[in-house]
Amino acid sequence: MTPSQIKASLRTLIPIRQPVFIWGPPGVGKSQVVAQVAAELECELTDLRAVLLDPVDLRGIPTVSPDGTARWCPPAFLPVSGRGVLFLDELNAAPPLVQAACYQFILDRRVGEYELPEGWTVIAAGNREGDRAVTHRMPSALSNRFVHLDFDVDVDQWLDWAAGQGLVEEVRAFVRYRPNLLHSFDPRRDDKAFPSPRSWEFAARVLAAGPDPEVEADLLRGAVGPGAAAEFVGFSRIYRQLPDPDAVIERPDLAEIPEEPATLYALCGALARKAGADTAESIIAYASRLPAEFAVLLVRDSVRTAPCVVECPAFSHWATANSDVLF
Structure with a gap:
């Protein structure tokens, strides 16, 4: 359940x-x-x-x-x-x-x-x-x-909970990108640390505390285990070099569309955090240029952040044009 x-x-x-x-x-x-x-x-x-x-x-x-x-x-x-x-x-x-x-x-x-x-x-x-x-x-x-x-783990519900708790977007974006690593526990192994909803919360708190770059990777390994930490560190390098979300919102018709899926996951998360009545039109315009799965991800997360997104005219046009993906 x-x-x-x-x-x-x-x-x-x-x-x-x-x-x-x-x-x-x-x-x-x-x-x-x-x-x-x-x-x-x-x-x-x-x-x-x-x-x-x-x-x-x-x-x-x-x-x-x-x-x-x-x-x-x-x-x-x-x-x-x-x-x-x-x-x-x-x-x-x-x-x-x-x-x-x-x-x-x-x-x-x-x-x-x-x-x-x-x-x-x-x-x-x-x-x-x-x-x-x-x-x-x-x-x-x-x-x-x-x-x-x-009790079974559900990625979408954990992401909703994590957003409500204000856990750093970097961790939430990674879990969206690698949902299988939200909880990866093998009882046959003798790992001291492993990925779980609890340990990702620990990792988010570590990142929010601004650790020294020399020990950040070690702290993450101690929280979620070496395998998950290595993937997260690689994802973070991409995440921290994202296009400026404000620049994307300012010029959604000309902004660059990353080719790497990991970068797109991270950028969609960063844009969704800025969703609001004054940014909804730009976010929907940029979503219209994305591959279908990423467009749905961006719009869905934006609506979670700011339900008023559904009230803007651009949302109705986008939902009609993408009805085959949504329903």
Whole structure:
């Protein structure tokens, strides 16, 4: 399921308090999706790393009441009121005894004398057994307590998210050019770093910080791995020698059209960032001169940046002339 489908599923399951387990490879953004949906639903989020718990942690510690009987004091990290999401991240990385302690908690919503408040929902997440992450096989008795969702990476949705977060255009342009490198994880290899949505976010932050040119490539290798970093460095050399986007917008009928696909990908991204009511006509005019796939890319990304682009007369003419490509 794509991130948007995971979100739609959670928006259905959280209000009915149905426990959910989200499966996915490392670095795809499982915990971020849970946090985003909780915020959208205006739910409190309590994030527990199950791998850090001991089997007795959920139950708490005993105390002697005035009548001489023993009662259990639940831990402070468990909610006592309101509505929210109790997120058990890395649940299947927890030792079997910790997973066993979650049986009653997840199905019956209680452990010992503690009861999860009415408005709270349990969501768990973890890596798949084949991902070479630290995992323990989930017992069938625990597995049967969840609705299971499989998380898949979607390039277009990640690009939308990255634009919303303001990640540097250089990284977004490269991911458009090499979408297979958004997430490239081989569990059979012993790579310390590999391309993933999480690690490309790291790379974007590194570039935004303006690293010393002598160490930039090493930092990128440390974030996304040597293979992806080498391709990105080659792409960046082209990207940083692009025609001036302002000059293209000023004279869209005469501006140069690069021959290299990598350069065109990068230029389309740079132009789309400048989309607005005052530049829409020029951007559409330049798109009309591009090969069809790049024209669609430029116009689509421009509309994402500035929806008002669709209101300019040039857009209607361009869409009519390119209806065979759009539909």
